[in-house]
């Protein structure tokens with residue numbers, strides 16, 4: 226069965242569940258000293274071609290993570306929509322930012338870093354699911 230294209234903005238995962246997931250993965254990734262606000266946004270609020278982002282204030286260890294709603298998920302990478310995958314990806318960025326925060330992610334190093342983050346996030350989701 227194909228996925229039904231949703232037109233409303235109501236995510237399958239509630240904001241409460243999203244916060245629970247964030248805390249769960251902050252614990253696993255040892256990021257509990259970060260004050261993180263995580264929320265769903267519409268696709269047009271994000272940079273084109275992205276499904277989430279993470280804006281840290283390194284000196285204060287505060288960050289805002291934004292995740293596209295399922296209805297606006299483009300699935301450009303042919304992966305099924307996974308809030309958890311996007312969330313973990315953005316959380317791993319917090320570990321990476323201190324030593325790699327390029328202005329342009331389209332450099333060879335930026336692409337390599339992005340790919341590494343994405344593969345690690347995917348592996349963690351699969352590990353949790355026992356896959």
Ligand SMILES: [Zn+2]
Pocket residue numbers: 314318339342
């Ligand atoms: Zn990324």
